[in-house]
Amino acid sequence: GAGVSQSPSNKVTEKGKDVELRCDPISGHTALYWYRQSLGQGLEFLIYFQGNSAPDKSGLPSDRFSAERTGGSVSTLTIQRTQQEDSAVYLCASSLSGTTPYEQYFGPGTRLTVT
Amino acid sequence: GDSVTQMEGPVTLSEEAFLTINCTYTATGYPSLFWYVQYPGEGLQLLLKATKADDKGSNKGFEATYRKETTSFHLEKGSVQVSDSAVYFCALPPNAGGTSYGKLTFGQGTILTVHP
Numbered sequence: 025g026a027g028v029s030q031s032p033s034n035k036v037t038e039k040g041k042d043v044e045l046r047c048d049p050i051s052g053h054t055a056l057y058w059y060r061q062s063l064g065q066g067l068e069f070l071i072y073f074q075g076n077s078a079p080d081k082s083g084l085p086s087d088r089f090s091a092e093r094t095g096g097s098v099s100t101l102t103i104q105r106t107q108q109e110d111s112a113v114y115l116c117a118s119s120l121s122g123t124t125p126y127e128q129y130f131g132p133g134t135r136l137t138v139t
Numbered sequence: 140g141d142s143v144t145q146m147e148g149p150v151t152l153s154e155e156a157f158l159t160i161n162c163t164y165t166a167t168g169y170p171s172l173f174w175y176v177q178y179p180g181e182g183l184q185l186l187l188k189a190t191k192a193d194d195k196g197s198n199k200g201f202e203a204t205y206r207k208e209t210t211s212f213h214l215e216k217g218s219v220q221v222s223d224s225a226v227y228f229c230a231l232p233p234n235a236g237g238t239s240y241g242k243l244t245f246g247q248g249t250i251l252t253v254h255p
Contacts, residue, residue, distance in 0.1 A: 028182075057242060067228065069242035080242060115183065127173075128243060130183040 026050065028131035030116050036137045037106055045101040045134045049118030056099050057119075057128060058083075058091060062112035070114075073099060074121075106138045141166045143229050145246035152219055152253050160214040160249045162203075162229030170231045172196075172205055172212040173243070177226040186214075186227070219253045226250050 029048045058070040069083040073093045093099040117128040146161040174186040187196035189205035229246040
């Protein structure tokens with residue numbers, strides 16, 4: 025079946041612009057996660073959705089970052105007024121549920137470059 | 140808080156060599172433990188897991204044993220291949236024994252390069 029998909033695969037933007045990153049989880053997966061992968065910081069958790077609510081937003085680095093999930097499916101991560109330090113690969117993952125340690129399935133990521 | 144520590148990398152081996160990548164963790168209780176692998180140009184994928192103490196996870200010739208006495212989950216393979224070249228991440232979920240697993244906490248990743 026279809027895995028987790030993310031779009032765009034690459035995004036180059038100018039400093040100060042807003043960007044939206046999209047994640048389509050595996051159908052039927054109630055839990056969705058956003059992570060960020062960068063050279064200096066490794067893999068960092070950003071936010072976790074169970075259904076449409078976000079019980080854990082502790083990893084969002086600043087109020088320029090926000091995310092939403094609608095219909096228990098698609099999620100968008102929005103970065104406002106992008107900065108160069110936002111350059112990274114943004115990974116989305118989904119799992120059957122966030123309340124048990126089910127395997128998380130990862131998408132291919134969106135590589136964001138802020139110039 | 141929960142944390143995962145992996146051995147410093149990168150690791151460079153010749154084909155058929157023995158591989159060990161160390162992973163130790165700090166967590167409350169006895170969490171499940173995972174190894175994820177990221178092949179060049181691809182997304183993260185689960186390599187193996189163990190859900191309780193003394194469990195051994197195995198896949199594609201890789202093994203890891205959950206040792207609660209040493210809070211470790213070292214990854215091993217007896218004979219590596221060029222195709223094993225990838226980045227390997229040890230990971231654990233939070234709040235072991237709690238009701239919310241949510242995010243995974245990852246180690247810093249170990250880059251493995253295998254030469255023919």
